[in-house]
Amino acid sequence: MGQALTTLPRRGFGQTSRSDLWWLKPLLVFLGLSAFIVYSTWAALQNAHFEYQGYLSPMYSPLFFSPVGVESHHAWFEALPGWWPVWLPLFPAFLILWAPGGFRFTCYYYRGAYYKSFWGSPVSCSVGKAQKGYGGEKRFPLLLQNLHRYFLYFALIFIVVLAHDVYKGMFFTDAAGNTEFGIGVGTLVLALNVVLLSGYTFGCHSLRHLVGGRLNVLSNKPTRHKAWKGVTWCNVRHQLFAWLSLFWVGFTDFYVRMCSMGVWTDLRIF
Numbered sequence: 001m002g003q004a005l006t007t008l009p010r011r012g013f014g015q016t017s018r019s020d021l022w023w024l025k026p027l028l029v030f031l032g033l034s035a036f037i038v039y040s041t042w043a044a045l046q047n048a049h050f051e052y053q054g055y056l057s058p059m060y061s062p063l064f065f066s067p068v069g070v071e072s073h074h075a076w077f078e079a080l081p082g083w084w085p086v087w088l089p090l091f092p093a094f095l096i097l098w099a100p101g102g103f104r105f106t107c108y109y110y111r112g113a114y115y116k117s118f119w120g121s122p123v124s125c126s127v128g129k130a131q132k133g134y135g136g137e138k139r140f141p142l143l144l145q146n147l148h149r150y151f152l153y154f155a156l157i158f159i160v161v162l163a164h165d166v167y168k169g170m171f172f173t174d175a176a177g178n179t180e181f182g183i184g185v186g187t188l189v190l191a192l193n194v195v196l197l198s199g200y201t202f203g204c205h206s207l208r209h210l211v212g213g214r215l216n217v218l219s220n221k222p223t224r225h226k227a228w229k230g231v232t233w234c235n236v237r238h239q240l241f242a243w244l245s246l247f248w249v250g251f252t253d254f255y256v257r258m259c260s261m262g263v264w265t266d267l268r269i270f
Helices: 022-046 090-095 100-104 107-121 142-168 185-201 204-212 220-237 238-261
Strands: 171-173 178-181
Touching: 022 090, 022 107, 022 238, 090 204, 100 142, 107 238, 142 185, 142 204, 185 238, 204 220, 204 238
Parallel strands: none
Antiparallel strands: 171 178
């Protein structure tokens, strides 16, 4: 018996027979990511109000050099290196934001999120996509997505640096210029930022493979097995940690900025 071949017509962009609110999720992702990109770029260009007492905005950490005309006790080096061009303005945030930004941009979860929301590839299941074909991630610039495993190493280093910032956020200078130990609301804001970023970073698919991959039997490696189970716990919640950490990074910068400008008062717990 012969078999008839049926060719399904290609849907135009956005065409679908779905009656649910399929467009809501990609729209929210588009708005959320766009808002963070706009705010983080604006914050990085300010070169001011990125620290208060022992608090340092995560968008400026680590602070290698202070902006011209700004004195900071968080800066690793007191002066710009001699090879830095005089005509080139220094934006310290841009010296380090490429690393966490690259980690998120190449993240397996975020790829699926912004492919749908920004490129319409596709917008949602059973919805017509914008592209006529799909060439995979074998060509530039999508070929750069393969760098995700290397951005992971930078992201792990940033967790250590930000944890050290929490420690520095436990010391305050009083009116007499003396340094004293204490805990403020800002200290908790910085600490929660590290917790959420750790949950996102430790749930990375590449880290899960690095910890438990290339083994036929994982149960006979107790240390790696426990580490793999921990990473897996975070990995199952990767989407949740991705959004919570993204929002909290922006809020942490905003909190430090408001305290530095005198708009908000940082309450001391003790």
